[in-house]
Amino acid sequence: MEPTRFIWFDGELVPWGQAQVHVLAHGLHYGTGAFEGIRVYATPEGPAAFRLGDHMRRMVGSAKAFRIPLPWSAEHLSKAALEVVRANELPACYLRPIVFLGTGTLGINPTGASVHTAIAAWEWGAYLGKGALEHGARVRVSSWRRIGHEALIPNAKGTGQYINSVLAKQEAITAGYDEALLLNYGGYVAEGSGQNVFLVKDDRVGTPPSTAGALEGITRDTVMTLLADDGHDVVETMVTRSDLYYADEVFFTGTAAEVTPIREIDDRPVGDGKPGPVTARARELFMKAVTGELAPYRHWLEYA
Ligand code: PPE
Numbered sequence: 001m002e003p004t005r006f007i008w009f010d011g012e013l014v015p016w017g018q019a020q021v022h023v024l025a026h027g028l029h030y031g032t033g034a035f036e037g038i039r040v041y042a043t044p045e046g047p048a049a050f051r052l053g054d055h056m057r058r059m060v061g062s063a064k065a066f067r068i069p070l071p072w073s074a075e076h077l078s079k080a081a082l083e084v085v086r087a088n089e090l091p092a093c094y095l096r097p098i099v100f101l102g103t104g105t106l107g108i109n110p111t112g113a114s115v116h117t118a119i120a121a122w123e124w125g126a127y128l129g130k131g132a133l134e135h136g137a138r139v140r141v142s143s144w145r146r147i148g149h150e151a152l153i154p155n156a157k158g159t160g161q162y163i164n165s166v167l168a169k170q171e172a173i174t175a176g177y178d179e180a181l182l183l184n185y186g187g188y189v190a191e192g193s194g195q196n197v198f199l200v201k202d203d204r205v206g207t208p209p210s211t212a213g214a215l216e217g218i219t220r221d222t223v224m225t226l227l228a229d230d231g232h233d234v235v236e237t238m239v240t241r242s243d244l245y246y247a248d249e250v251f252f253t254g255t256a257a258e259v260t261p262i263r264e265i266d267d268r269p270v271g272d273g274k275p276g277p278v279t280a281r282a283r284e285l286f287m288k289a290v291t292g293e294l295a296p297y298r299h300w301l302e303y304a
Helices: 026-030 052-065 074-087 130-135 159-174 218-229 241-246 277-290 295-300
Strands: 006-009 012-015 033-035 038-043 046-050 093-101 115-122 137-145 179-183 189-192 196-201 204-207 233-236 249-254 258-265 301-303
Touching (some): 006 074, 012 074, 026 093, 033 052, 033 159, 046 074, 046 277, 052 074, 052 093, 052 218, 074 093, 074 115, 074 301, 130 258, 137 159, 159 179, 189 241, 196 218, 196 241, 196 277, 218 233, 218 249, 218 258, 218 277, 218 295, 249 277, 258 277, 277 295, 295 301
Parallel strands (some): 137 258, 204 233
Antiparallel strands (some): 006 012, 038 046, 038 093, 196 204, 196 249, 249 258
16 A cells, blocks of 8 residues: 555544554454545546545444444535545545544443544555456355344444454455355355445346345445446345356445456356456446446536
């Protein structure tokens, strides 16, 4: 990761190297925090953040779910994020807002811990590598199950929850794959370690519902909207491991991953092993929407 110049930290822009945290921060010990990931795209009218308000509202929701008293509104965080883009003079970037508990107390009871909020920006290329973006990722069903509603809050982006994703991702990478696919406790497909998943079968597009343990991804919602408006049949549906093996196409969606084709699952080619036409169409529409080329979706862009 290449450092940029400024990070917004508790209300002001500070030099990148000065945005520091104490080793006894509560969030470091117990994962008491919430974060977001937002992409800013270069457009003819300058840098534009994609669905910024939706991301910041989700962050407010995540903080609420974990009872972290986030001292900023979604509107204020959106303004601060655009300030970070301008201050760093970045034509395109990835934004990482985070709220976490700091010092003041240690032990599981977080009462008395300070609350800190930061927004950083840096350049982030293809999430699973350029090769995966072009030719499709090689994926393996994880031996780890996706966190469920029984123990955690799968719809929130709680920092501590991501140790589940880290375990799955490490396992997949160590075994030579690009990414993991996680099943839920019931054996249904939930999502990737940091992406939602879509399947195409007989021209029908399906994606697991949030009740399956999938995060309600903003890219997922975007792609569902774009494909439905384009005349495709798009449904939320429970997906089994065997559905994956019989699918014509499978792809990931996410802020960092954008639309990434999957070419292989558990050493079996998806379809003919090449990204299919619906995946290509989804990616094309998505890239046009995020760069302001599609007039009906320009309200999704916020210019820095
Ligand atoms: N599921 C998970 C578990 C997840 O973390 C993400 C985003 C998604 C689905 C897709 O959600 P959305 O970005 O709203 O479409 N993962 C973020 C963090 C990835 C990381 O490696 O860190 C992201 O893509 O920004």
